[in-house]
Amino acid sequence: MIFYYFVPKEKKHTQKGNDMENKRFTKNDNGFICKNCGKEVLPLGYTSRNHCPFCLCSLHVDINPGDRANTCGGILRPIKAEPDPKKGYIIIHRCDRCGEVVRNKAAHEAKIQPDDTSLIIKLTAGAL
Numbered sequence: 001m002i003f004y005y006f007v008p009k010e011k012k013h014t015q016k017g018n019d020m021e022n023k024r025f026t027k028n029d030n031g032f033i034c035k036n037c038g039k040e041v042l043p044l045g046y047t048s049r050n051h052c053p054f055c056l057c058s059l060h061v062d063i064n065p066g067d068r069a070n071t072c073g074g075i076l077r078p079i080k081a082e083p084d085p086k087k088g089y090i091i092i093h094r095c096d097r098c099g100e101v102v103r104n105k106a107a108h109e110a111k112i113q114p115d116d117t118s119l120i121i122k123l124t125a126g127a128l
């Protein structure tokens, strides 16, 4: 006779609570169709992707990153980019509906669909 032991797997809660920045960060990494260029944007896998890697446009749907709590829904268009010693690049977006200016971290080092670096570099020069 054979005995089977079913050991219930413990649910692991291995959320890293050491990142202060992630406290207000809602994980919402779902991928989307870009409202500006119509391309399919795949999820990043490690963090919320909040803008299109092809045209760098985003949607004005967040108040805090990833919370989708903003009802504006306008297209955030990149107006400028700044090199950042820690984060690589910061893309500065302006909403074409309400005019709010928001700063977003670029995902130019992503493995899947990285941000268009040549576009970011053009933006650091202020030309688009």
Ligand SMILES: [Zn+2]
Binding pocket: 034, 035, 036, 037, 038, 039, 052, 053, 054, 055, 056, 057
């Ligand atoms: Zn796009």
Ligand SMILES: [Zn+2]
Binding pocket: 060, 072, 073, 074, 095, 096, 097, 098, 099, 100
């Ligand atoms: Zn807006």
